[in-house]
Each structure stands twice: as structure tokens, then as C-alpha cells.
Amino acid sequence: MAAEAARPGPAFGPGDSPEGPEADAPERRRKAHGMLKLYYGLSEGEAGGRPSGPDPLDPTDLNGAHFDPEVYLDKLRRECPLPQLMDSETDMVRQIRALDSDMQTLVYENYNKFISATDTIRKMKNDFRKMEDEMDRLATNMAVITDFSARISATLQDHHERITKLAGVHALLRKLQFLFELPSRLTKCVELGAYGQAVRYQGRARAVLQQYQHLPSFRAIQDDCQVITARLAQQLRQRFREGGSGAPEQAECVELLLALGEPAEELCEEFLVHARGRLEEELSALEKELGPSPPAPDVLEFTDRGGSGFVGGLCQVAAAYQELFEAQGPRGGEKLAAFAQELGGCYFELVERRLAQEQGGGDNSLLVRALDRFHRRLRAPGPLLAAAGLTESATEIVERVARERLGYHLQGLQTAFLGCLTDVRQALAAPRLAGKEGPSLAELLASVASSIQSHIKASLAAVHLFTAKEVSFSNKPYFRGEFCSQGVREGLIVGFIRSMCQTAQSFCDSAGEKGGATPPALLLLLSRLCLDYETATISYILTLTDEQFLVQDQSPVTPVSTLCAEARETARRLLTHYVKVQGLVISQMLRKSVETRDWLSTLEPRNVRAVMKRVVEDTTAIDVQVGLLYEEGVRKAQSSDSSKRTFSVYSSSRQQGRYAPSYTPSAPMDTNLLSNIQKLFSERIDVFSPVEFNKVSVLTGIIKISLKTLLECVRLRTFGRFGLQQVQVDCHFLQLYLWRFVADEELVHLLLDEVVASAALRCPDPVPMEPSVVEVICERG
């Protein structure tokens, strides 16, 4: 069998080769060959011995698949010479022989293997026969076992059912026992205070009892249970009401009560009532601290206590409530909100009262910290109690306090300003008493200015605390915008500058009557202060403010220029008033001196009257005073020896030109004419004209007022000859000393000329004094 199997290779090849020139066929064949070779242990080397070069399709290749003996022979015969043919023939014979022996060996070997395989199969046949017998035996045994087993099951079936039944009965009995024991257990639990356990038992038994309540025994149990449960509920409520055990335990009570099926709404109410009780206790404690009698704890401590006591309590209540009564839906939430709102209102009221007490105090940082705590604490319940609007109310309170603080600071600044003024007044009054040199006006001015500025800065710093980053309310829109622009900038700074101007102006108004109590130096100082504000301080302060409080608000603010204009106007009014007051002082002196003297019977003048010297002295003093605070100012061009020059003009040409005609018959006409012509060429003198901010202008104003008064007074009197001469002397004296103070000395000349002319008119016997004599007297005086 094996030989047959090996044979097909060579037998197959020659028959197939002629019609198999396709490409894949030989490969497939080759593969099969390879596999067979592999099977029979032929080495590749043997196969590899053949020449690899020749075409596998070559029919002349002895080892090729397409070998054609005829073609091969033809080829040999045609190609090879005889010796080679001979060689080929011998070679071929030899090869055939070798192949034959190989074939014989192969067949032999295959035969041997076939025989051994046949032996093996025979042996297996015997074994299987044995095994079949044993299998049969096993099958019978199994049948026997199955039979037995069925028999045992049938026997046990009965027992099993009974056991199952018994187990069921047992469970039922235990349940029943539980039920029967329930009342006593409940009682025990209640006695022991294990309310939770009790409620759990009750909860377990309730449904069953409900179901079987038609059975009298169960009914009894149920009744008992209900009684006990009622007692339990009562006790729970009792405990709940006593309230001493704190919010968590109360919450537990409520939970148990809810589990007992108590009506939730009622519990809600009761819960809130209890919470209210506790919170109100907190509030009353706070109120006690607030008490009518200080020392109350400082405001920080107060808000801390309020925060931890009341607000903390409120938070707990709110949290517990929301947890317990979540099922209540929006209505429960509303109730809670109303509750929180009401209590929050009370709390806010207390806080406000406390803060109101703080209004007078000076420590802003403490207040701000307190407010911060207060506000921060209330932000916690914020999300919980959004509906109650507590956060908004808190913010409002903080805002209100901030506003009041601003008002307080404004007041403080005003007080400080008034205080400065009082100091200045005292300083101005002091030197005369002490008899020594007090601080100069410039020093006073500097001290006032710096003191006000430092007060402003202090206030700004204090107020600035409200907007500090770490403060919880500083990012509220009010503090970002309105507080900065309207509150601080407009309310505090602009308000203060305005009020300062007003205070200063009030000196002008009130002091106008009867001299007033305001020292002129104060007027001068205030005027300079306002002017300084106009030039520098206002813009400095406002820039400072704008920098510190980055104003984001778009609402319109007072521009610097408006304020400056106001300050300038104030300064101008003050200075004008100063001029009026000082002019009035000198005027009064001059008026008294003219009014009280008997000019008709006066003696020939020997001296300048003392009052004129006094006038010059006072004017010099004023000049010095004004010079301390104001710049010199511009004068009209003047010669270095102005007094001399004008004197000559005054006394010789002008004066004589004027008096000469009085000896002629047509005197009155000429005098009038002359004075009128002179007036035609001179400008109208505005006596109380507004002044400029410089020394010369101020002095000019004062001198104008004084001389005009002198003129009017002279016109009301009648002079004798010597009276006229006295006026002449006096006027010349004034001429000598006053020109240096004024902007335009021509003005002094004009006015004094007019005084002398008027005196001449008011004299029935006008004989003027010799100019040289006048000069001598004045120089001597």
C-alpha cells in the first residue's frame, strides 16, 4: 500500500507534462513534491543537486518535470559525438541502475512499515473489544443508582415540605411575638429615651397593624401602640419645646416627629417658633450690651457677637429647616424667608442703634472692620436666604453708615477750620497782651493751610478705609461709584471747600455792621488762604482725591475751575471787605477829627495835626501787614523823588492858580470853572472799586476811601482862615507820605487838591498859607 502511494510521483509526471505548460500548474506540483519529500525525509540537498540554471520546461532536462525522452534522445543523437554518446549511455545506464536500487530499497522499507502498522491495528481491535464489555457493565450500574436515588427522593419529599412549613410558621410566630411585645418595647424605649429606636419599631409595625386591624387582638395592640406613640410624640414635642438641647438635637426631634407622621406644616411653625425663641434670646443679649449705660463693648466686639450669635444661629436654623422641610416646597421657603426677614430686621435695628452710637467716635478703622465683619457674616446666609433680602439690607446699612461717616467727616473738617480760625484770632489778639512779637501773618497762614490740609488728608485716609480691597463690601456698586464720586469728592471735599468759602464770606456780610468783631488781619489772612486755594490747593486736593478714589462713576462732578472761581470770588470779596474795613477805620479817624474841631476859631497852624500822623502810621502798618501776605503789585511809573516834584507842582502852579482868583471879584465862578475843567481831564474816581490781589491795589483802595471821606467831611464844615491853612498843612503832610503806597500817585494828588479846594470854598476868608511855610511845618512835623 505504501509503494502504491509513493509511485504516483514518477508515473504521474510523464503523462501530465505535455499538456501542462501553464505557469501555475508546475508550481503546485512542485509544492506537492516538496511536501512529499519532506514527509519521506529527503533532504533538500538532493533536490538541489540538479542544475538550477536550465529552464524547468526544458524537455531535455532529465530532472525536469517536462522531460521528454524522445526529444532528449534526439537531441543527444543530433548534438553529441559518438564518444560523448557513449559516455552518456554509460552514464545513463549507471544512473538507471542506481535508481533501480534506490527504488528497491524504498519499496522494502515501505513494506516493512506497512506490516508493522497492520500489527498495531490488530492489537487495537482486541483492546476495544475488552472496553466495550466494561462500558456495558457501567451502564447497568448507573441504572441501579438512578433507581435508588429516585426511591430516596420519594421518601424524603414528605419531610421536606413539613420542614418548610415549620420554618414559615416560625417566622410568623416571631413577627407576632414582636407585635405582641411591641407595646412593652415601645414603652421601654420611651422610658429609656431611645426615641429613634421607638420610632423605627413603630414604623415597622404600623403597616401590619393597619392591615389587620379588623382582628380584635391586633386592634388591641394597635390601640396600645397608638397610645404609646402619642405619648412618644408628646415627649418628643416636649423635648423639642424645651429647646435647651440645641439645634441639631431639635432637628433630630423634628425628624423623628416627621417619621411619626406628624403634620409637617405644624412642625414647621413650631420649629420656627422655637428658633425664634432662641434667636430672640440672642438679640436681647445683644440689646443688653447695647444698653443705655456705656461702657458697651466696642463696636467690633458687638458685631462679632452679633455675627456669631445671631447670624450663626440663623444660619443653622435655615440649614436645618431646609434639610428637614425640603418636601414642603416653595411655601416652606417663603415661611423661612419671612421668618428670616423679620428677625433680620430686628437685628439690623440693633446694629444700627449700635452704629449710631459709634457715629460720634473717631476711629474709622475699627468701624470699618466692624462693618466688614457684619457684612461678611451676612453674606453666608445670603444664598440660603436670598429671598429674605438680608444681604441687600446689610449693604444698605453699610452704605448708610458710610454716608453718615462722610457727613461726620465733613462736619469734622468744618469744625477744624473754625478751630483754626479761632486759633488765628487768639494769635492775632495775643501779641498785644503779651507785648512781644507773636507769629507773623505768613506763619499763621502757613500753619492754617497745613493744618487744614492735614485734616483733609486724614479724613480722606479715614474714608478710604471703606473702599479697601479686603473689605467685603468695597466691591458693591455704591462703593465703587457713587461713594467715590458723589460721596467723597462732591460731598466731602467739594462740600468742605464750598463751606470754607461760605464761612469766609460770612465774615464779609456779618462784620459789615458797625465794624464787626472780625479782626482785619483775619480777613486778610482768609483772603490769601482762598487765593492760595484758587491757585494750587484745590486742584491738588482734588487730584489727590481722584487718585485715591478712582472715580468710575459717570455722574457729573464739579470741575476744578468752578471751585477755583468760587474761591477766587471769595478771596476777592474778603480783600475788598478788608479794604472797606481798614478804610473805614481811617475814615472814622479823619471824620472825627474834622467834625469835632471848631474850624472857625482855630489858631494859626504850627504843626501837622496828630491825627494825620496817626493816619500815616496806620497806613504804614497796614502796608506792612498786607505786604506779609500779598505781592507788591504794579505802580504807574514814578520818579524817585516823587514827593518833591509833586510838591512843587502842587504848591506853586496848581495851588496858586487855584487860589489866586479868589481875590478877584469873580471868584466863585472861576473856582467852579477851574475845578470843573480839571475834572474834565481827570478820570472819575471809583472810590469803593474792587481791588486786585496785590498790596498796592489794596493800599490804593484804603487811601481812596479815607481821602474821599475827608473830602466829604470838609465840605460839611465852615473854615476860618487858619482852619483852611491847617487843612492845607495836613493835606500836604498826607501828600508827602501817602504817595508811596498807591498805584497812581496822581490819584492822591487829585483827591487832596480837591480837599484843599473844598476847604477854600468853605472858608469865608480864604488866605492860603505860603507853600514854603507849609513845607517847613511838614518837614518839622
Added chain:
Amino acid sequence: MEDDAPVIYGLEFQARALTPQTAETDAIRFLVGTQSLKYDNQIHIIDFDDENNIINKNVLLHQAGEIWHISASPSDKGVLATCYNKTPDSRVLACAAVWRMPEELESVGHESPDDSASTTQTLELLCQLGSAAPGNVACVTWEPMGDGKKVISLADNHILLWDLQESSNQAVLAGSASLEGKGQLRFTSGRWSPHHNCTQVATANDTTLRGWDTRSMSQIYCIENAHGQLVRDLDFNPNKQYYLASCGDDCKVKFWDTRNVTEPVRTLEEHSHWVWSVRYNHSHDQLVLTGSSDSRVILSNMVSISSEPFGHLVDDDDVSDQEEHHAEEKSKEPLQDNVIATYEEHEDSVYAVDWSSADPWLFASLSYDGRLVINRVPRALKYHILL
């Protein structure tokens, strides 16, 4: 509507005293008294012809002395009173007297003699006021509504009520009161109120205003510190009985309600020097005239405190609906106090201003250099008030 230019008249002498001829209601006539120490003083009677804008003058000699104050009798055109200074023996005496003008001058303005006429006529002295009681007379004021028989003179610190008898030939002291106090008190000015049946007089001394009852000669009110400095003049509102105006050296004009003496109703501060004279218009009391030593005359419109605060009220019966509507509208207009005009014709201090007694739209002002200026209320305002 051009306003007429002011009419200017010049006197040779200095002058302070000016008054309208109060009893004259047809012709526009002012009396001016001069001040001269060396020559005979004069009273100029100045007639203004409104039609032709011409001034006629008559001069009367007032030889007694320089005239400081002049006032005309409200009932007799020919009677006037002056306060004047005499300077005998190096002394100044301030006296007051009642005079009568020569007959032919009383009414006839146009038959004036030439300026050069040597026959200048003289006043006839009726009686001296206070020859018995010495004192410097500052002011004489006539009873505004009466028969021209009562006069009050203010001398030093005395207020003297005189009864003129027997066609004013004799003055009998009917009552007096005096001001007592520290220092030397002197009245500077006084006016007789036309209200309350002519029983009230107001006086000024230093900074104080006082009201007096002429029946009992006792003080009825006192406005202390009415002005910061001396009060120069005062005048009563002719239509509102409690209102009076005052002016003084603090350059202010103040309006007072005498029922409230603590605060003035209004204050004007338009002048730049002492205000010497203040006068209400006799018919339209919103028009207030002030003269000051800053050489200006200011006419102010004080509508808000006048008797016609909402303008002239037209009788509803006389106007048609349209006009009525118009009138209502006008009455609702907010009327503001304001300065109507500032007159700068004067070169020297203006010591006296006064309204004409005949024409309510015309006034005169007098400055020290002897210049008399006659002005009119601006036409626009006149029609605004009238219509």
C-alpha cells in the same frame, strides 16, 4: 423810542438843597438853595417846560445864610422852609425859618425877569423856627397831607413840632421830644409819614432809624444799626404804610418794614460811595431814586416790594376777553427788581435828588458844583408800568 436827553442847568454857587414845589401840581417846578459863604445866597425857582424842553428860572435872595436844607409847604405854593447857617463872630449857627415868596412868583414862571436884572427879589420872612430854643437845625419837614400848619424841625438831639399860626406869621412850639444817650446825639435827617393820618415821623441819627408818634411825641420803633455807618436820608413809601427806605455811608440803600426792625426787606448796593438821598416816586412806588457822592444818580425798579408787585392791574370790566387774557399773562410774569438806569451827568457829589410833584415821570438831581439835571423815566418803562 428815543428818550429825551437830560436837561442841565448850572448854578454859580455850590448847592445842596433841592425840593419840588410840593403844592404845585401843574407846573414842573423845583426849588434849589445855594451855599456860599462869601456872597448872598439864592433860591432858584426852576420851571421846566416839558413841551419845549426849556428851563425858566427865577432867583430869590436868601440873605440869611447858606442853605443846607429846603422844603416846600404841601398846601401853600408860596411858602417854604429852609435850614441855613449863619456865621456871625466866627461861630456857625444853624437856624430854620419859614419864608414866603413874593406874590408874582408863586405861579407865574414864564414872566421871569432877565438874569441880569438887578431887581432880584427877596424872600419874606414869616417866622423863625426855634429862635427861642437854640440848636443846630438839620432838617425841616412839613406835615404831608395837612393844611400846611404843622412843621417838624430836627435840631441837635431834639425833635420839635411847630404849629404855624396866623397865616404862618408865628410858630408855636406844640410839642417836643429829645434823644438821650451816650455821647453827642444829633439827628441827621427826618421824614413825615403820609400814612396813619400823618401821625408818624421817622428820624435818623448816626446809624439808627427811629419812628415817632407826633401826638404823644414818643418813640414807636427803633431800628438799631440800620446801616453800617451814618444814615444820610430816608423816605416813606407813599403807598405802603409800613415801608420806608433809607440810605447811608455804607453805600447801601435799605428797604424796611417797620413792623420788623431786625432785618431789612431788601438791600441795594449799587453805589460806590455814600448815598446821600433816597426818594420814592410819589405815584409808582416801585421807582426809587438815589443820589450818591460817587456822582451818580441811580433809578431802581423795586417791583417785588412795591404796592404793585404784579404790575399795573387792569380793571377786568374794561377789557375784552383777549385783553384780559393778555393782562393775566402779564400779571404772571415774574417781575424782577433791577436797576433801570444810572445817570452820570454829574461831575461832583450828588447830595439831593427828588421827583417832580407835577409829573410823576420826571425828576431832578443836584450836585455840589451847582449842576441841576432834570431827567425822565425811560419811556419804555413808563409804558410798561402804565399799560
